[in-house]
Amino acid sequence: MAYLTQPDYVKYVCSCGQLKPITNLYFCRHCLKIRCGFCICHEVDSHYCANCLENMPSSEARLKKNRCSSCFDCPSCFHTLSTRATLAQPRQPVPDAAGDTKVENKQPKKMYYLSCFNCRWTSRDVGIPDQPVASGGWPERTNPFTTRFNQLLDYYKAIAQQEKQEKLERERKKFAIRGKYITLTDKTGLTGAMARNIAGLPSSESGSSAAIANFTPSQASAEVEELPEDIFTKDVNLKLTTSMAQRLASPAWQPTSVSRLHPLAKLLSVKRSQRCRACDHNLTKPEYNPGSIKFKIELLAYYHVPEVKIISYETVKPGTKSALLLKLTNPTGHEMTLQLLRPEDLPPDDKEEPKSIEKSLEKSLNLDKEPSYYKAIERRPVLSDACRVAAPAALLTLAQRDDAAEYDDDAHQDTGGIVLWRKSNKLALRLEVETSETASPGSPASATLALQYSYRNTVPPAANAQPHRVHTLYAVITLQLGLVAG
Ligand SMILES: [Zn+2]
Ligand SMILES: [Zn+2]
Ligand SMILES: [Zn+2]
Ligand SMILES: [Zn+2]
Structure with a gap:
């Protein structure tokens, strides 16, 4: 899969024109198109706290300002705070009204405070009293600007x-x-x-116009508070001053002194589902349970589109041919036929049919969604043609994915032709890159390659559709082959 430390040498052209590595792409089984995060709809499925894994509906999350009520982050280093318990001795007995002091042998009581295991900040540092219950009830500060x-x-x-x-x-x-x-x-x-x-609108318009009419806009004033007299003479103690990040973490207070730091209620996370804009089908849908990292629907390109990896390449020089070794993998459960093409030999794009008026009406009734939000901006990617991969006419077949074959050691060596070796659902190709005379030395050597592949659709066909299940699909790929040598 993707290596965190490596740049993406192989990128696929999305149906919207963006260049993305295969691990960042989706595949719509209904439109049979590659989609990326840029050209799909992202929808919030559920809100949850990443620390206590509590789930809540979006109305409740909005009410709680998208923060968990029982988990806190450290205001100093933003690490999650932990609740710690100590035994507190009961207070010294106080004389009662009659003047006698009753000495009671009280059990020490458990008291709780918040502590950061990362930077050792505690809620006691800023004078927040310990609480008798572990599950919070931490004092909340009221925002001075609430009104x-x-x-x-x-x-x-x-x-x-x-x-x-x-x-x-x-x-x-x-x-x-x-x-x-x-x-x-x-x-x-x-x-x-x-x-x-x-649509969630109040039943009359008078309320809104009144709110607009009664609103007093803020006034800019030339008069500002004077700086304290000792501002230029007093030594600065950075240990007592908060950093910019610490101030901005609580925008309502923006404390300048560390003694005013206060635990930050933890921000909620969301589970997203993603939807194809053209056909409205889900591309990913997570399981509702926040503890689960599984998906109910997971149409990632990595499971449907042949994966191309660079094994090795010779230095690219202007006006020469250089060798390129590629590995192709069939991730699907069906045999795949593959052919390399030049990008200009691809059939022209079939245009998506315009939406019916019924569909647009449905969309406009749903007032929360912008109609324009359904259209991705499409663009033609800029593909340099200084380097091109010679596309041999050979038709290649790739076996279906077989998880057990991962343990096999021996690859089948092919000596003739462009196939270097085969192993289960993978094969290595010996190809040539032609670099034009005009390629300028020192510029990135980027070669473009198109793939034609057969794809067996496993979506059950609609009742009236003909059972044509095997499709011929295309993918355009760019390969980064280092820099053009001088
Ligand atoms: Zn679709
Ligand atoms: Zn896209
Ligand atoms: Zn929580
Ligand atoms: Zn901390």
Whole structure:
């Protein structure tokens, strides 16, 4: 797979034109296209705390400001804080009203505090009292700007709501102009109030306009607080001053002194599912349980597209031919036929059919989603043709993946032709790279290669579709072959 310390020498061209290593790509079994993180939809499936693995619905996560209520990060080094227990002696007996001191033999009580195992910061350092229960109840500081924050929030919510309303109107007009005379409400039998309700908008507009009218914008002022007198004379003690990262970790307080640091409630993580923008099918879907790292759906290119690796190559020189050894792997459970092509010999792209009006209507009813969000920006990748891999016409077959064959030692050596050796679902190719006279020495030597491969689709076909299950697919690959020699 990918090596963390190595750059990606082999990159695939995604259907949107981005160049990505195979480990960063997805494969849509429904469109039969390679997709990348840039051209798919990312959706939040669930929120969870990475420390205590508590799961929560998104409404609750929003209420808790996307932070866990029982886990904390160190405000000094951002490592997770641990709860530690100590035995506290009960306080000295105090004289009661009658003036007698009752001496009770109290058991020492367990008290808890937070401690960082990484930098040794503890909640006691900043005077937070120990708590009698391990599971928190840690004192929360109130944000001094809460009122202003809430005013701003209300104001921006009102603006967002107005914009949604305007967009809804625009969409309605657009469809009416097309002569179809379908409005969202006619189409679905919803009343306007119901539609607003579904979209999470309040039932009247008066609230939002009032919030906008009553809002007082912030005023810039030329008068600022004077600096303390000793600012230029006092020695700076960096041990008592917080770093920029520490200040920005709690934006509401931005403490300048370490004595004002406070445990940071841990940010929640999300599980994402990813969806193909063209056909709306899921490409990945994680299991709901936050403790599981498995996926219900996992359409990674690494499992569907033949993998190309560089074994070795000769130094690329302008106007010469150099040797290149490649390894091809068939990751699928079916035999694969492969042929190398030049990128210009690829058949032209078949255009995706435009979306039906029904589909667009569905999309526009879902007001949280931008319609433009369904279209990825596509571009032609810049593929240099200074180096090109000579594509032999030979048709290669690659056996299906066999996990047991991983333990076999001996590879089958082929002496003639372009195949160097074969082993189970892998083979090594002996190829030639032609470098043009004009390639400038010192520039990166990047060779382009196209692959034609057979792909057996295991998606059950729709009832009326013909059972044509084996497809011919194409992939364009760029190989980084170091620098052009002088
Ligand atoms: Zn798709
Ligand atoms: Zn892409
Ligand atoms: Zn937690
Ligand atoms: Zn720490």
